[in-house]
Amino acid sequence: MSSVLKKTDVILIGAGVMSATLGTLLKELAPEWEIKTFEKLASAGEESSNEWNNAGTGHAALCELNYTTEKADGSIDISKAVNINEQFQLSRQFWADLVRRGLISNPDQFIRPIPHMSWVTGEKDVDFLGKRFKALSQNPLFQGMEYSEDKSRLKEWIPLMMQGRDENEPVAATKIDSGTDVNFGALTRLLFDHLKTKGVEVNYRHSIKDIKRAPDGGWIVKVQNLDSNRVERHHAKFVFIGAGGGSLPLLQKTGIPESRHIGGFPVSGLFMVCKKPEVAEKHHAKVYGKAKLGAPPMSVPHLDTRYIDGKKALLFGPFAGFTPKFLKTGSNMDLIGSVKPSNLFTMLAAGAKEMGLTKYLVQQVMLSNAQRISELREFIPDVKDEDWEVVTAGQRVQVIKDTPQGKGTLQFGTEVVSAADGSVAALLGASPGASTAVHVMLELMQRCFPQQMPQWEPKIKEMIPSYGKRLSDHPELFQELFDATADALKLEKIAAVRR
Template sequence: MQSQHIENPDVILIGSGVMSANLGALLKRLKPELSIQVYEVTAELAQESSHGWNNAGTGHAGICELSYTPHREKDGSVNVANAIKIFEQFEYTKQFWGHAVASGMVDAPREFINPVPHISFVHGQEQVDYLKARHAGLAAHHFFSDMVYSTDPATIGSWSPLLTEERGQIPIAATRMDSGTDVNFGNISRKLLGWLADQPGCGIAASHRVTDLEKKGDRWTVTIKDLVTGKKRTNTAKFVFVGAGGGSLPLLQKAGIPESKGLGGFPIGGQWLVCENPEIVEKHQAKVYGQALEAAPTMAVPHLDTRILDGKKTLLFGPFAAWTTKFLHKEGSYLDLPLSVKPHNLATLVKIGIHNLDLVQYLVQQGTQSMADRMEVLHVFYPGAKAEDWKLIDAGIRVQAIKKTDGEAGIVHYGTEVITDEDRSISALLGASPGASVCVHIVLEVVKLCFPQLLESPEGKARMKELIPIHDVDIKLPENAAYFHETTAKAEAALGLR
């Protein structure tokens, strides 16, 4: 793509993934006169973690993801507060994207979001009892009032035939909600950035690597290398957002802000099994999530997914984790992890590493397992699966942020880290699940923290209400259920989900 350059803009966004795209669009809608420059290291936009094949594409809303509600309480109930929170945060995303379509910012929503039922599936009596308790907790809330629970193999088979084909007599159970989604996060990122590039005072430069960040006075000086010509240039901005996925940690370290001290990163590679056999693909129309297998980290919860990318429907199963030292899938180096080790984070990384030797062993084992081993895991979901119908592909790389405060905690945990300096002139995203799905909620928090003036004026408040109608309403509360249903229906209609 043709690079555009804005000299000394108000905002520089590093990375062209879903976070930078939504932050740039949100800022420009809140204050149209803002000047914004985007730098992306790859030749095309949104090619790393946001790329369609580098993530599961699930619109994470707590509907089917059992890892958000992992345990039963002593009284047998399941605490569903985290699922409710994630559902609400994804609603921010849906409503902003619905506005983007309705207002003409982006078109053809079926190119980036499609309705796909979300199903939780378990087997064995203990897990059947757990899922029944989880359903009871969720269905009591108006977010999940349409969730259906069943232990009947015929019913479950009608929802997803692959789950019951050639399955034995072991007890099974499933929940289903039809309001789930499959999302191409790369496509929506490119659409929003395309809109941004057409706005006055905005520029996007691909094949440009940011090599250094330095604070001078009240502005950041950013050094950028043009990977096509080899030439270097500098630019300055009042605010910098580092949304470079796995590349965020090295840039945050270069910035030298106190908040980066002691911060480390642990990269985890991913792989998927993919099926393109049309006869099998047409039998399955759902995203089916199960429980994490023994010894697997929480991010490796297996799921059998319908994926719709570039208009083509396929099946995806995984993820299978893998050991790597690269921080980026396409533009990373095997030296990324060693070079990220600094005197200020060495002790943190050593301590965390000692307490996570089992995880390292698991990642090495995952990366060296055979196709037969992977098919054995798939058979838990799809007993009739045949190896000749599936192929293995590499996916994206996730870098888990590690802080001193993690102590002896596990490396892999949920949540998205947003690091902001004391004067609120730079923010960096160090992400984990549910990340991309709740991108609008995350970047709105960045706006509130670093651009509060945009939301304080009557004009700013009115614009915000137009962009995300629920932003000032606690839609979790029972008394606001009707408002939630009204606003979500409008957003889903705009997105073609109804």
């Protein structure tokens, strides 16, 4: 091991979309800061951010039914949907600013317009979708959304899904043309390419062995070069742990009090993929259905148009699986190794409370290919088995923590855990994740750089004009910014709706 202690301002652990976003923001706001990135794999965006390891949906709550819930009185709570849409608008504005200034080029390398649709069957869910549409339509962020139960109209929207369907089956869908398909792997690589031109040191095939507090309040990160086996020590004033499923074990190494009473439950994903052009050309939308009764939010089924490496494909899923690995490239000892005295009772409490999730995962693991095709047939009645193959998607580690609602509560979402002094922060959790990366990183910066934020704010507002405002309260500003970002990113503007 080298005895030399190399000093820097910022260390980013993990070369995924979160580190890429934070690094890009910091280089714009504090260009004089020295930033180093360490990534265990051979290139950027190869785990959760990789295009085959996520659904590629620009999550703006335009189609995801699990972001709207029906209250006891029958009304629809859209607050979560509005918040997620607000957060996605920050990402759109930031990406558009980078494109306009030439910091990344050709937005169609990472983002494309794709209609977002919600789809339901059965009288009860048709009624729910109708009420959801009415509630969302009153908010300016959801302008342009259409609703239909008319089968002839639905055949225009989703011909592949309507072909061979029972004409007597109650069905309904909403459609909004301003949705997006986002290749987060490509975006991550573009951002890191840009960061390297700004002097950011990006080290691939480097694994983090330890993170310890330095006497001066900073952090000493022990890093192993996986090619040479050489171990080096790096000192940083600020460390960001953006290692996807690998973030929790690294957070635990810091020993900060905030890392206690937090656990993680790994869930793997499978998707069915069709790459046949003659089939893919019959469907052009991201269509989200409703999760089955008792299934967790992560299991919402959807049939998506994807563009990867310039080729159109269809993706259906997700099907959940279980492995003790925290990363797709991780170890079977990851889950056991994450159980510490400080989170043992948190994990045990979650295990006792989440028997339904355990049962669901067992059922999913036991599914045969024929059973997966049967679920796909609910979306495509005339599906041909031979047109589809199964691909393994990324690992997601769902956060378990003690909350006011009880000990060992399973969290579905994205969370930032930071030290009280803001010198280290980790990103944990899953969807909507990458889609809201800019919001999450701005929130992290407010926690970790409170002294710098007042002087950074004018520059942030140049890049992200709605920063600090709720666009749903400023409809004219929303329309102006939405159209401007659509122009820069070559996306659909909000069209007048044909009722």
